[in-house]
Amino acid sequence: MLRGEESDPPRKVPTAAVTYEVTGEGTVxxxxxxxxxxxxxxxxxxxxxxxxxEIRVPLGRAPVVSVVLGAKGGQAKCALAIKGRHVQSAxxxxxxxxxxxxxxxPSPAPSAG
Structure with a gap:
């Protein structure tokens, strides 16, 4: 490749579909x-x-959603789904x-080449 020529475009980071959900009462x-x-x-x-x-999170990262209630309290429940499958709630x-x-x-698979 000659100097000044464009190289391959940057590779996109592989991702997975993640859904975060928070339900309950109050403001958080x-x-x-x-x-x-x-x-x-x-x-x-x-x-x-x-x-x-609903977002796409890069492979190799740990999707997480944290919830903090205010001074008035209440109750809030978080839920996490990856690729449409429920993973955890609290x-x-x-x-x-x-x-x-x-x-x-999972970490992204190494690319060949």
């Missing part, structure tokens, strides 16, 4: 594994329930109650 703070190539976390403050987010109760749901995505 939700932090979840984002869809960026680096899989950075994103936060939704004062989220109204029910809340649902419940937070009371003032400043916390919980999280997490799963495992």
């Amino acid at each position: 703070e939700i932090t979840y594994q984002g869809a960026s190539e680096k899989g950075t976390a994103e936060t939704v403050t004062r989220a109204e329930l029910p809340w649902r987010k 419940t937070a109760d009371g003032a400043y109650g916390r919980t999280n749901c997490t799963g495992v995505l």
Whole structure:
């Protein structure tokens, strides 16, 4: 290849479909594994329930959704599904109650070539 020629376009990172869901009563703070190539976390403050987010998470990352109740408390349940299959659910109760749901995505297969 000669200098200045364009190389192959960057390869896309393989992903898997992930669904985060939070149900219950009250207003909560939700932090979840984002869809960026680096899989950075994103936060939704004062989220109204029910809340649902469907994204594609890079393989090799651990999808996670965390829930924190406010001072008034209440109850909130998180649920996590990967490729449409339920993986985990958990419940937070009371003032400043916390919980999280997490799963495992396989590492991407090494590319040949």
